[in-house]
Amino acid sequence: MNENSNSVNIDQKQRGYHHGNLRAVLVSEGLNALQEKDADDISLRAVARRTGVSATSVYRHFPDKQAFVEALCAEGSRMLAAAQREAMLSSGGGQNGLDATGLAYVNFALANPTLFRLMSRAAPSETGLGGAKDPAMQELMSNVATLLPKDVSEERRRIRALHAWSVVHGITMLVLEGRLPRDIETIKGVIQTPVD
Amino acid sequence: MNENSNSVNIDQKQRGYHHGNLRAVLVSEGLNALQEKDADDISLRAVARRTGVSATSVYRHFPDKQAFVEALCAEGSRMLAAAQREAMLSSGGGQNGLDATGLAYVNFALANPTLFRLMSRAAPSETGLGGAKDPAMQELMSNVATLLPKDVSEERRRIRALHAWSVVHGITMLVLEGRLPRDIETIKGVIQTPVD
DNA sequence: GCAAAAATGTTTACAGTGATAACATGAATG
DNA sequence: CATTCATGTTATCACTGTAAACATTTTTGC
Numbered sequence: 431m432n433e434n435s436n437s438v439n440i441d442q443k444q445r446g447y448h449h450g451n452l453r454a455v456l457v458s459e460g461l462n463a464l465q466e467k468d469a470d471d472i473s474l475r476a477v478a479r480r481t482g483v484s485a486t487s488v489y490r491h492f493p494d495k496q497a498f499v500e501a502l503c504a505e506g507s508r509m510l511a512a513a514q515r516e517a518m519l520s521s522g523g524g525q526n527g528l529d530a531t532g533l534a535y536v537n538f539a540l541a542n543p544t545l546f547r548l549m550s551r552a553a554p555s556e557t558g559l560g561g562a563k564d565p566a567m568q569e570l571m572s573n574v575a576t577l578l579p580k581d582v583s584e585e586r587r588r589i590r591a592l593h594a595w596s597v598v599h600g601i602t603m604l605v606l607e608g609r610l611p612r613d614i615e616t617i618k619g620v621i622q623t624p625v626d
Numbered sequence: 627m628n629e630n631s632n633s634v635n636i637d638q639k640q641r642g643y644h645h646g647n648l649r650a651v652l653v654s655e656g657l658n659a660l661q662e663k664d665a666d667d668i669s670l671r672a673v674a675r676r677t678g679v680s681a682t683s684v685y686r687h688f689p690d691k692q693a694f695v696e697a698l699c700a701e702g703s704r705m706l707a708a709a710q711r712e713a714m715l716s717s718g719g720g721q722n723g724l725d726a727t728g729l730a731y732v733n734f735a736l737a738n739p740t741l742f743r744l745m746s747r748a749a750p751s752e753t754g755l756g757g758a759k760d761p762a763m764q765e766l767m768s769n770v771a772t773l774l775p776k777d778v779s780e781e782r783r784r785i786r787a788l789h790a791w792s793v794v795h796g797i798t799m800l801v802l803e804g805r806l807p808r809d810i811e812t813i814k815g816v817i818q819t820p821v822d
Numbered sequence: 823g824c825a826a827a828a829a830t831g832t833t834t835a836c837a838g839t840g841a842t843a844a845c846a847t848g849a850a851t852g
Numbered sequence: 853c854a855t856t857c858a859t860g861t862t863a864t865c866a867c868t869g870t871a872a873a874c875a876t877t878t879t880t881g882c
Contacts, residue, residue, distance in 0.1 A: 589815040600796025619785040
């Protein structure tokens, strides 16, 4: 039926009535709309309008607005995961790599504030993305685990992983919400604050 | 008619046309509406309706919806600050007290999820509440500062305070968003994870 | 091949929303 | 007590999400 996928690649010439690739274009155009972060919330009609298609055509591809937003979030999750993987690889792993993935998290949020907020808000129970079962989360867990001494209990490893996630997510949200200045050095300092 | 809640006290009987205390009642009723957290967003009309007043009467007391929401947030900030002060006092201060205020923060958020999200989202530049200049934040800073050795630099004290705030805010948001289970023991573990 | 079915698009319509303007009523002030 | 001002109300508007009925392609079964 439709193969829209990750990076959202669009070509496929426009032929009259049937658009041919509407779903993918809607998602892509939705992401664009989010970047011009004028309104914090997004309007299906606006997305349809800028795609040059009727308002209700969206409902041929998404049961409701919530579903559309979730599609945007899924796309965002892929982007974020890729950025973090890249950061981990290019920093050589270890504690250094962990800090790097944290920084990648913050940078993604600052570069895509509206999308990130959307991702944070959307109920993850449905998609599983962003929840504790998210692949990215699993990786964080295992990364933290390898950095701890062998005699540390499973429970404490879990706590430490959640602690790391909390620090990064917390500083991200505080800056994003404008409650802290967008000072990257301070952010690094917070992320790199040593534990234990 | 209705006298609900703590900081907003309402009495004053209802006399015909002029309500007498509309602003306070609207805020109070708005907070109530937030607790029946059915819709994540709140509608001015719904608040007016449940107050038994016309939809547009709200605009006699608030220039727009944003202003109304900010009033709710201000009320929430007061409640949160009070809870934290109480926690600090009844726990005897020190590191213990700091952990207690953190826990109070989380508990407030879990008890008032919609309000807390609103407070987190609202631009704090206007009100100053919730920003780094918030009295609560100032207090956090000074609390952290007193816990550190005398030879720690001003800059590191600042970083440590922000770190503490990030941990608490982060774990709060993660749980609130449903990305982590509502397990209070785990939360305590994360908050109490020792630094340095 | 081609008719029937399924997919995908459009116009129309509706109820709910934030917001403005014109009007009504009561309270405060001279 | 008359005027003024604060505070309430009733239209009205543009916009939103969504459903229903209709149109046009594409796919599929024979």
